[in-house]
Amino acid sequence: MAQINHHFQKLKAGYLFPEIARRVNAFADAHADAEVIKMGIGDVTEPLPAAIVQAMHVAVDEMGSRDTFRGYGPEQGYEFLRTAIVEGSYAGMGIAADEVFVSDGSKCDSGNILDIFGIGNRIAITDPVYPVYVDTNVMAGNTGDANAQGKYDGLLYLPVTEENNFVPEIPDQEVDLIYLCYPNNPTGTVVGKEVLQQWVEYARSHGAIILYDAAYEAFITEEGIPHSIYEIEGAHSCAIEFRSFSKNAGFTGTRCGFTVVPKQLMGIDDAGKEVSIHALWNRRQATKFNGVSYPVQAGAAAAYGQQGKAEIAELVAFYLKNAQLLKQGLESLGIRVFGGVNAPYVWLKTPGGASSWEFFDLLLEKTHLVGTPGSGFGAAGEGYFRLSAFNSRANIEESVERLKKFLQ
Ligand code: MLT
Secondary structure, eight states: OOOOOGGGGGSOSSOHHHHHHHHHHHHHHHOTTOOOEEOSSOOOOSOOOHHHHHHHHHHHHHHTSTTTOOOSOOTTOOHHHHHHHHHHHOTTTTOOGGGEEEESOHHHHHHHGGGGSOTTOOEEEEESOOHHHHHHHHHTTOOOOBOTTSOBTTEEEEEOSGGGTTOOOOOSSOOSEEEEESSOTTTOOOOOHHHHHHHHHHHHHHTOEEEEEOTTGGGOOSTTOOSSGGGSTTGGGTEEEEEESHHHHOOTTTOOEEEEOOTTOEEEOTTSOEEEHHHHHHHHHHHHOOOOOHHHHHHHHHTTSHHHHHHHHHHHHHHHHHHHHHHHHHHTTTOOEEEOSSSSEEEEEOGGGOOHHHHHHHHHHHHOEEOEEGGGGOGGGTTEEEEEOOSOHHHHHHHHHHHHHHHO
């Protein structure tokens, strides 16, 4: 019989968000008239900006005409989009268009990237963390089993909690791959340039690579907060950056993101020889990926046009206002709240010392509100809870009312 990848058997039963959906569906089945408001998974609710829709319509029409029809596109993405990305997101940062790889999303890329790294790398992740980083390392065989707390042998967990102001400490041991995500999912917190500079210095002096997830970059409102790891000197030789059109431009269902792999970035082979990471990723994409559809890339490029930029700014401001309403509502109840200023996530301390899952159940039962238990993102997330600001204004206002009624 066919052997399975036995590393999958080390995974916890379900991926966090489907597990939440399962519990919510069970609740909804048992309480048919409950008006459940979902603030669990960070999925956008507002329609695509008009400039993007228009660009997609035009592209679809092109596909319907013999003269303008396109078949396979470049696996790395169309030149027009790679150039728009560099000019719109990396101006003055020394990134070239052929260092940008367009893809169907940063979740996929942050998992797929492990294809090009060997077994035996020492891996550091923050705790709590976006679960994809952990689970894909488990699948790739980079970890041992999980302990009772759900922590996997072989991963170095860097706690990020109120105690250290949500800033992970630089490891006092050797690691080879470091996952960082800013603005952070799940805590909604950010770090300044000095913190990232320290990580870049660590990575450069240890030959490590930083896998930098900047999917929420558009939500940064405060001055001086880096939008890209490449704002940091030296990062081009030690960092890969993942970005997404999902959260800023509403592409969660449409699917488009990109990964930046600078040509300077090197890894090492079994013989100790330096190998270009860019060349490996290019090889991987050319073999396993056929690019994002032309209409979707045309839509993504419109995100960088004048109208697109203005509409996206409005969309981002809308979700940030939701975050502010949630944050203020919770704070008025005496709850400690983090994030929500430079990110669409509000990270709160569970009231009354409830565990994350206890609070999840209680909130669902009593208020019909859904959030994400902090412990689902890692052991250090225990006692915290995440609310997503991706929702309609009416739902956010209703949620704040329900929270007030329940917790006052
Ligand atoms: C989240 O809720 O953490 C994210 O939306 C999930 C994702 O982007 O994959």
